Amino acid sequence: MALIGEKTQYHVVATTEREDDRSTETPVDFEAAVSATGYGLFNVLLLLAAIPAGWTVVFDTSTIAFVIPSAECELDLTLFRKGTLAAVTFGGMICTAFFWGYIADQVGRRHLLLFGLILDATCNIFGSASQSYYIYLAFKFVSGVIIGGPFAILMTYIAEFHAERHRSKVLMWTGSLFAVGNIAVPALARAVLPLPWSFSLFDNLFVFDSWRIFLIISGLPPLIGFLTIGFLPESPKFLMTNGNSSEALKIFRKMYSMNTGKSADTYPVKALQLQERYVQKRNASVHSGISSNPNDPQKVVFSKRKSMFSTPYIISIFIVNVVLFASTSGMQIMKSWLPQLIVILNNFDPKESEGLFSSPSICEKLNADAIEAFRTETAVANKNLTKGCVPMAVSPTVYTNATIIAASAVLGSFLAGFIINKVGKKNILFICLVAAGACNFALNWSPTTKVFLILCSAIIALTGISTNAITAMIVEVVPTNLRATAVSISVMTGRLGAVTGNLLFPILLNLTCDAPFYYIGGFLTLAFVVTIFLKKHSGKLE
Structure with missing residues (x-):
């Protein structure tokens, strides 16, 4: 059963006062349309804007490794608690991975990215104020829940602005730039954690020392990503898939203008085909029950x-x-x-290896009894026998x-x-x-x-x-x-x-x-x- 006026909705024709000789009103698919935009300034700015968003997951999953040694006593961290903190963000990502994929197909790539990034930034800032292990654990889990979806569709978002001949190369460079975030995390830790920084809020109710300040600064990538992605348009591929070809055409024109330096009116493509998925979805809406369409x-x-x-x-x-x-x-x-x-x-205290016939192995240095002995000796030396934890x-x-x-x-x-x-x-x-x-x-x-x-x-x-x-x-x-x-x-x-x-x-x-x-x-x-x-x-x- 066909919809009334169906043929008039299969493409959008853009009229301009002056048309390029190469332009055509014959509807073209996504690949032809994005290829016509070329490669240039827009693509470079897109990649630069995506870097802080890509670094967000790296920071969310890596900062805990550098916080643990400094926060061991304040959060009362046992070995297992340390492992749980390192794992919980990934656990949050697992719990909602398929849910975010569905949402991305409904609301769009850009909206999901913006929503996830600002929530993650907020979660990191509030998490830095956590005064107990369980509260901080909850914030880390929520952070994983929030950022798992946006990060999963970030590469898709970037890919949908590039023609096939550029796509693989761009995604390779994007992955490399995102990987640099693994260097940025320890470098930031080196710059912040050794410093004797400290401040308090609400009459010492919340005390922020260097490791908490490190967490606040680590919340900047999602915040910066929110601002940079905010200047970018929705994915034209997503718009075409959902039947919004007119808006997609405007984006293609803008890309073409920025990449070539020419007027947007000279963009050669004047009409876009609706994506097959949208046509199927629309046709299915006129049927009741289970469709027999293969x-x-x-x-x-x-x-x-x-x-x-x-x-x-x-x-x-x-x-x-x-x-x-x-x-x-x-x-x-x-x-x-x-x-x-x-x-x-x-x-490791060299005294613990006295009596051995050879130098202690790595595992002898990591021995739990030797570590506890070190703590006890340090407490005695500092005349701090009542303190339960010696960092x-x-x-x-x-x-x-x-x-x-x-x-x-x-x-x-x-x-x-x-x-x-x-x-x-x-x-x-x-x-x-x-x-x-x-x-x-x-x-x-x-x-x-x-x-x-x-x-x-x-x-x-x-x-x-x-x-x-x-x-x-x-x-x-x-x-x-x-x-x-x-x-x-x-x-x-x-x-x-x-x-x-x-x-x-x-x-x-x-x-x-x-x-x-x-x-x-x-x-x-x-x-x-x-x-x-x-x-x-x-x-x-x-």
Whole structure:
């Protein structure tokens, strides 16, 4: 059943006083329209505006690693509580991932980004004032709930302003610029945390020392992102998908004018086709009951889910998710716990190793009894026997080392991007998984703290590269019409790996120091083994 006047709604014709000779009133699709805008100033400003928004998740998930050593006594942090704080933001992201995806399709990319960024900034600022562990934990969880959706559609938002010939290159550079946020976090910690800053509000009801001020400053990326994204338009792809071709055409004209320096009236495209999804949605609205249309969106989604769990693809999906779980778990454990481990190693008392025939191993330095002995001796020396918690000294070198390690990991991933096509994604994956697993097994035998840091740096870099490699391989092992769903599942699996790793690490560390390192190394080895069976798909659904 056709709608009255349906043909007149399939495109929007823009009339101008002066038309370019190349212009046409024949409706064109999204790819043709965005290609006609070119590449220039608008695209550069878009990328710059997206950086603070992209850094938001990096800050939300990484700052806790540098706060834990300083806030240990104030928040009464046990090892398990530290692991929970490191994991809870990822847990919040998992809980609402699919919900945000639905909302993004209903209200638009830009509106969701703005809503999420301003709420996250607010959450971070109020969270910095938390005077108890449980309140701060709640704020970290809510932060994960809020930012999980906006970050997931940020790359989609950027992609929908670029033509196909520029899209892959732009997304690669975008990912690299977002990764620089991993360097910015420890660098900011180095600049703020060692300083004796402090102020109070409401007659000392809320006391803000350096680590709380660090959290306030860490809330700036989402706030800046809110301001910069606010100057950008809605995704023209989203507008066309929802039937608003006239507004999409205005955006394309603006992009064309900024990129070429020419008048918007000379934009060659004068009419836009409605997206197929919108036409199907509108046609479906005139039917009652369950549609018999084979292209019905609900049936298409059901068909995709059914195909994903069929024999040709279930093995590939399983292998991809095993690798992502192992790589993300290993990477996030090291990123979250490395500053704390460095603090413990720096505070190791050489007296504890007296009587040993050789230099103490890393695990002997991380021994819980030795740490407790240090605390007791410090309390006695300070004549502070009644105080329940004696904070460890946090040297500025902790943050300096973390900055160097983050920079080396980002540089490693950047260089791997240049050689991955020459060496092959699967070969890169093999090398990174084996090397990262070997580094984990070797951690306890590090002769010095410096060697330990080098191995940790290698683990972070190698697991980061393997995560990027296996994500890129989804294109080769999953058909196009299943790819978006496969990527969504893989993102969830990676976050689940981060949650599981951060919760298990303190439990295993309390049992025996070797256990958490063997856990990471063993999982990475398993990932290497299953990757052997990863095969490319035929490109067709059976």
